[in-house]
Amino acid sequence: MDNRQTLYDMAMDSGCTAAGWVGKEALICRQEVRDICAGNGCGKYGTTWSCPPGLGTLEECRAKLMLYDNFLLFSRKSDLEDSFDYEGMMEGHRAFAETAERFHEKLRKTGLDFCLLSNEGCTRCKKCTYPDAPCRFPEDQHGSLEGYGLIVADLAAAAGMKYINGKDTVTFFGMLMYNE
Numbered sequence: 001m002d003n004r005q006t007l008y009d010m011a012m013d014s015g016c017t018a019a020g021w022v023g024k025e026a027l028i029c030r031q032e033v034r035d036i037c038a039g040n041g042c043g044k045y046g047t048t049w050s051c052p053p054g055l056g057t058l059e060e061c062r063a064k065l066m067l068y069d070n071f072l073l074f075s076r077k078s079d080l081e082d083s084f085d086y087e088g089m090m091e092g093h094r095a096f097a098e099t100a101e102r103f104h105e106k107l108r109k110t111g112l113d114f115c116l117l118s119n120e121g122c123t124r125c126k127k128c129t130y131p132d133a134p135c136r137f138p139e140d141q142h143g144s145l146e147g148y149g150l151i152v153a154d155l156a157a158a159a160g161m162k163y164i165n166g167k168d169t170v171t172f173f174g175m176l177m178y179n180e
């Protein structure tokens with residue numbers, strides 16, 4: 001069986017609109033990305049175990065990435081009415097999070113040793129337990145790509161994928177990390 005083709009197909013069947021492989025050398029964890037997280041432009045900083053500072057230090061995130069040998073970047077593009085369509089952007093993120101969950105459920109059934117990261121972190125629980133209690137599903141949480149210090153545009157370039165998919169669209173990304 002071609003494992004790569006199977007996983008690619010699984011991502012696309014889950015609702016992704018593109019996917020591509022990233023080499024380990026492209027995974028560069030940058031403090032400056034974490035500094036942008038701390039500016040809290042997305043409103044998630046300090047609200048979930050899947051974003052800084054609850055996600056762990058940059059060194060801890062880097063160490064987690066290095067546990068895996070294979071990396072499949074995936075994305076879902078959604079259309080907007082115009083570039084001010086905030087509701088459409090929220091809807092696009094919701095659709096992406098559902099796609100990541102579907103992909104996760106399919107992966108779980110394979111018995112693969114894996115972890116999923118996603119744009120803007122984990123949406124698994126209606127309300128994250130942070131900071132009052134430990135994460136409910138530490139093995140299954142979707143850590144934030146940005147929280148890991150990764151520049152998503154660079155990952156997309158490394159994977160041969162489009163970071164921006166044209167006027168009046170929004171594209172969210174996630175990454176499957178796994179060992180054979």
Ligand code: SF4
Binds near residue numbers: 124134135138140
């Ligand atoms: S699994 Fe639940 S508790 Fe853990 S980071 Fe995600 S939303 Fe928070």
